[in-house]
Amino acid sequence: DKVHAPVVIIGTGLAGYGVAKEFRKHDSDTPLILITSDDGRSYSKPMLSTGYTKNTTANDLAQLDAGSMAKMLKASVWTMTRVAEIDTANQMIKVGDAQSAIHYGKLVLAVGAEVIQPPIGGDALEKVYSVNDLLDYDDFRSAVEKNGVKKVCIIGGGLIGCEFTNDLLNGGFEVEAVDPLGHCLPTLLPEQAGKAVQAALESKGATFHFGPLVTEVNHAGEGVRVTLNNGETIDADLVVSAVGVRPRVALAQASGIDTNRGVVTNRLLETSAPNVYAMGDCAEVGGHVLVYVAPLMAAARALGKTLAGEPTEVSYPAMPVTIKTPACPVVVAPPAPGAQGEWTVQAQGNDVQAEFRDAAGNLLGFALTGEATKAKLALQKELPAILA
Ligand code: FAD
Structure with missing residues (x-):
């Protein structure tokens, strides 16, 4: 019954x-x-994207x-x-x-x-990892350890790509990352804030390729050669795909x-x-x-x-997202898709405070990097709820 x-x-x-x-x-x-x-x-x-920074295996997690x-x-x-x-x-x-x-x-x-699989050709697709759950993470860590990996190529400069870039740098690996758009976190951050994250990761040793798409991953010696559609290639030991x-x-x-x-x-x-x-x-x-x-x-x-029998609607307050790139911390509350307004940006080095306001001056979103993340609480209070 x-x-x-x-x-x-x-x-x-x-x-x-x-x-x-x-x-x-x-x-x-x-x-x-x-x-x-x-x-x-x-x-x-x-x-899953702080494993080298915090030195945690799948079992630890x-x-x-x-x-x-x-x-x-x-x-x-x-x-x-x-x-x-x-x-x-x-x-x-x-x-x-x-x-x-x-x-x-x-x-x-x-x-x-589920992870989006970019259309990539080549004969070394088994060396392309995506990390979206604990079992994936275990596979990825084993592959890194088994193959004496020194250099990783990351496909995607968004949230997960940048977090893995920072984490692998912290783990002592060399990292080259590729994104078809123009700067780090391109769909979440205005350009100046994305460039601040890029500069901070570059100063830790990352190399970025903005603009091209990855077309192929092929075996090359013990590792792989990643081919981009602008004619460039990247040699690495393995590849992490993080396109969303x-x-x-x-x-x-x-x-x-x-x-x-x-x-x-x-x-x-x-x-x-x-x-x-x-x-x-x-x-x-x-x-x-x-x-x-x-x-x-x-x-x-x-x-x-x-x-349990008590019908209750969900409310979403403003919920800024913290991005785990300790080289340049980020907090972002993206404006709703289609929101009308403009970004104003104040920057000092890698400390960027970007505010998205409508014509009446109401705050609809923000992006903060570096020291500017300290403004999070004050700005969060000004934001409208996502679902009141
Ligand atoms: P999942 O954890 O994916 O769970 C889905 C479950 O469904 C799994 O148990 C799976 O086995 C099961 N399943 C799927 N299909 C079937 C089926 N047909 N039959 C039976 N079972 C099925 N969010 C933040 O807010 N802050 C962060 O810092 C942050 N960092 C992240 C870092 C990484 C690397 C990743 C990948 C995500 C991150 N996120 C972060 C996002 C956040 O982790 C996710 O929003 C959240 O974990 C999603 O939880 P979920 O339970 O909806 O999905």
Whole structure:
């Protein structure tokens, strides 16, 4: 019967485990099942790009294994189990070989985001790593150690590319990075702020190639040769691809649930299917795709109550993002896409304070680097909420 039908959560990242914890604060009895295609270890994903700075292996980053999480949450956690389809009419999930199916009372999609694979040719693609979960991280660290890696080529000068650049420099590696746009963090920062990050990373030894695309990665001796479309080449021991992530929408799509850039939800985190919710990196909440920790924590708190029978809309305050480039710290609160206004920039060396204001002078976003990050709290107070 419906009352005892379990709450099922697909995904055990910060979103899946986060909403499970919040739900258990309000309901300790309803059966709870978490299903994940990985090994279900609990870890903080942002730590994947500070591994050399903090000297942490994949095992160091794993906080609790799936069994311990199950005990703590009074839940069962199914690991290495991929969900291929949801029968939303009968509220059933088919898992694995589709021989087993489970009924849900309420279902949460917390399946995260997948890495975008740039179209690259060549014969050494197995030396191109992307690091988007703990298992990837383990592979990457093993490859670095096994092959006596000294030099890494990074594809992408965005958040993850710059964080890995700084982290690998801190680990004593040589780093060359490539981005088709004009400066570091090109989609998040105005030019002067991006150039400050670039200068700080260059002074630690990084080399950047702005403008070209990577076209091929081929074996060359023990390492690889990376070819750019401007005719240049970069020799390295291995390559990290960090061109961005996009919400995983395939499962929702295959199940007839509405998707746009992400799995579409309203502020109750309800999808188009009855009793199916979405949150975290896979979700598009009230039109916002925000692939960061602060929004998923806000969503977990609201959805934890909703699942326990107290419908609660999510609110998103202003949530500036801290970028982990210690060579030049960055805090950014990007203006909403399409916001009308202008940047004004004050700079002193690598300390840049950029403010995005509308014609009436209202602050709609900011970007701070270096010492200017000290202005974060004051500016954050002035910002409008993302979803009031
Ligand atoms: P994920 O952690 O990706 O979890 C998805 C889960 O779904 C996994 O358990 C996966 O196995 C499971 N899954 C997927 N498909 C299926 C399926 N079909 N069947 C069963 N299970 C499935 N954000 C910040 O705010 N600050 C930072 O400093 C920061 N640094 C970052 C650094 C790096 C290197 C990266 C990669 C991201 C960083 N982020 C940062 C982003 C932040 O980590 C993510 O927003 C957050 O971890 C997303 O959590 P999630 O639970 O939505 O997704």
